Amino acid sequence: MYIYDSTKKVKLQFIPLEEAKASLYVCGPTVYDDAHLGHAKSALVFDLLTRVLRANGYEVTYARNITDIDDKIIAKAIIEKKTIHEITDFYTDSFHNEMAKLGVKRPDIEPKATENLEAMYDLIQKLLDKGHAYETKEGDVYFDTASDKHYLTLSSRVQEDEDRQERVTSSQLKKHQADFALWKSVKDDTITYQSPFGAGRPGWHLECSAMIEKHLAKPNAKFAVDIHGGGADLLFPHHENEAAQTRCATNHSLAAYWMHNGFVNIDGRKMSKSLNNSFFLKDALKEYDGEVLRYYLLSTHYRSNFNFNEEDLQTAKKRLDKIYRLKKRLFSLATYEERTEFQDALLKALSDDLNISLALALIDAMLSKTNEILDSAGKHKQLKKETMANLGFIESILGFGVKNPYDYFQFGVDEKTKAELERLIILRKQAKKDKNFDLSDKLRDEILSYDVQIMDTPQGTFWEKV
RNA sequence: GGUGCCAUCGCCAAGUGGUAAGGCCGCAGCCUGCAAAGCUGCUAUCCCCAGUUCAAAUCUGGGUGGCACCUCCA
Missing domain, CATH: 1.10.10 (Arc Repressor Mutant, subunit A)
Structure with a gap:
């Protein structure tokens, strides 16, 4: 198994912290709005990664958080005159439903910020005790970036550049402009949490570090988790700050491998709230079978930027259709398990930093070859058995072809x-x-x-x- | 302004030193009452320039063009 580490910028052989085990933590959604195609892409990429790790024999523990404490959630609750939980429950449910339609398996652990506040308090306290954090007279707690000599090494940045670009809006009470909030004091009557540091809310970067520590970290290991993943934009500042918190509060680093997926663009431009060009998953799912979207979003290498358009989506559907047509052709046959050369090749391709293009090319070749032989005279008993085994393997490792083919072709x-x-x-x-x-x-x-x-x-x- | 990524057939997209995978579209053919599906065959020398090398899409330098991060973002 080979993985590209986006902080070291090199493809590395995956060597787990513990023999035959792999722990994976991925930054999940903030549940204040509908999931868009980018959320889908990230979830799909790491769903595929866990499947490939498992196919390679690793016992995987996969955690993906739900961020349910956030200023945007509170803002939405106020606007819609709802409680925080009404907002977060609604969007958590819809996220789960939409991911299920994409064939994304639920992570093994799905921690919520609201359920891990104690772990966050612990982390803040440790950072204060060790002199890596300080309180301001306004009651905020900041991480002291100057106290961490490794700060900015993850994202390969230069401190002076960051200083020059610092926006003027940041607090004048910070020791250093790059310092970021661990605890934000809140004095008005909006929703706050009571911590040892007063009433307020945890900082943005804190929850991931705290939850990794609580749910995944193993004592005495050099790293808290094997792999930490997320969208490419999270490398800085989110992951940089997470890494700093963990490094300074504990005796280990955060992750042995960092993986970042590329972005989903619309019309060649990044999809974002500010550009108002978000493409919501729920809208796409009205038009297309979730598995078509799965195939399409996974069809390009996970690190590449992905330019979404409906023509390419149709092309992806045509390709997936071919899997289903062969499945339909053999529909009456029982499932069958047998390891084949095709499966070895497929797994090998995916084990090379998820080389999906090569994997899909192997599938297309297998489909063509099988159809060609089936077109010829004969009963082809062994071929049919092997093909059923191959289709089953594709289902389990890629999640393609999992439906009844007749239902698939009657979508909508x-x-x-x-x-x-x-x-x-x-x-x-x-x-x-x-x-x-x-x-x-x-x-x-x-x-x-x-x-x-x-x-x-x-x-x-x-x-x-x- | 700083930093980084990318540039392969009409479109999507692998390949990162040994002589260009795959899919879509298109063309020809088999099959079909005709189609559709399926199958067969055909279709690029890798943005530009210079260099390194026996050998470069792949390495180096310089251009040009696109994108991203530096602010909430998957």
């Missing part, structure tokens, strides 16, 4: 339309039997008008949603 078609299509197909069958091809073609045109295509096979005539 209502029952009434289905019944009408069946009726037309029966009429067309009779017309063909009567050699009345004018009528048969007329019926086909009518069928096609429902935005489906039909295909005559030895097993009968089937339709597929376009």
